[in-house]
Amino acid sequence: NIIVLPGVGAFKNAKSKLKSTGLENEIKNFVHSKNNNILFGICLGMQLMFEKSEEFGLSKGLNLIKGNVKKFNLSISDTVPHMTWSKIKKTKYGDKFFKFNNKDFYFVHSYYCNPKEKKNILFETKNGKISFCSAVKYENIIGVQFHPEKSGKVGIDFLKHLNNFLWN
Numbered sequence: 001n002i003i004v005l006p007g008v009g010a011f012k013n014a015k016s017k018l019k020s021t022g023l024e025n026e027i028k029n030f031v032h033s034k035n036n037n038i039l040f041g042i043c044l045g046m047q048l049m050f051e052k053s054e055e056f057g058l059s060k061g062l063n064l065i066k067g068n069v070k071k072f073n074l075s076i077s078d079t080v081p082h083m084t085w086s087k088i089k090k091t092k093y094g095d096k097f098f099k100f101n102n103k104d105f106y107f108v109h110s111y112y113c114n115p116k117e118k119k120n121i122l123f124e125t126k127n128g129k130i131s132f133c134s135a136v137k138y139e140n141i142i143g144v145q146f147h148p149e150k151s152g153k154v155g156i157d158f159l160k161h162l163n164n165f166l167w168n
Contacts, residue, residue, distance in 0.1 A: 002166070003030055007043025007147070011055040011069065011111070014044055015062075024062065031064060031141060038166055039064070039141045046136065046143025047113055055111050065138045066116035078128040081110040086125045088134045088146065094122035096165055097135070103154050105146035107134075112145065142166075 005027070018024040030037050041049050050061045053069035061069070072080045090101040100123070107125070112132035115121055123135035125145070134145045142162070148155035 001030070001035060002038040002040060003027060005039060005041040005045030005048060007041065007045040007047075009044055011044065011047055011053040011061070012057070012059040014048060015059055018048070018062075027062060028064070037140060040162070041141075041143035042149070043109055043145060043147055046145055047111060049136075049141060049143055050113055050115075053111060064141055065113075065120065065136060065143075067114050069111050070114050071111050072127060072130065072132075076129040081108060082112075082127045083108040085151075086127070086134075086146075088123040088125050089131075090123055091118075091121050093119055093137075094135065097122055097158075097161065099161065100154070100158055105134075105144075105148065105151040105155060105158075107146045109145060113143070 031039050047053060047069045048061050049064045050067050050069050051063050052061055053059050054071050072082060074080050084107060085104040086107050087102050087104055088100060090098055115133055115136055120136050120138045121133045122137050124131045125134035136143045148158045
């Protein structure tokens with residue numbers, strides 16, 4: 001079983017909607033069950049997995065991954081929002097996804113995830129002088145800051161590879 005937590009909108013509003021509809025508890029129960037369930041987050045969906053975000057004031061996240069979500073600082077970033085095609089660079093923890101090292105994916109975001117444990121970072125991407133986490137994995141949770149569904153053939157290939165990785 002897999003839940004895809006999509007990524008469009010603002011952190012505080014999305015988290016509030018998850019809570020008010022009961023989906024927050026459903027997602028947490030799904031992740032913590034022992035049924036080989038997978039939670040896959042895209043962009044905002046990945047950010048919601050973390051403890052908290054700075055977006056529009058401090059907001060609590062789903063607290064599934066230790067770390068926080070921070071705003072890009074324009075003094076060290078090329079663009080805010082980071083709305084462009086950018087290369088993802090494999091960390092030493094992203095070996096299973098090596099074929100996507102240095103491939104361009106489509107990004108559109110003003111905030112980035114800052115995981116507490118660097119071993120959870122599969123890929124990093126540069127925006128000016130800052131390298132940020134562009135893909136994370138923790139236990140049965142995977143998140144990507146980029147939009148594979150908007151990244152053309154390489155995005156489709158990534159989703160196919162992810163599917164094979166998860167179920168084989």
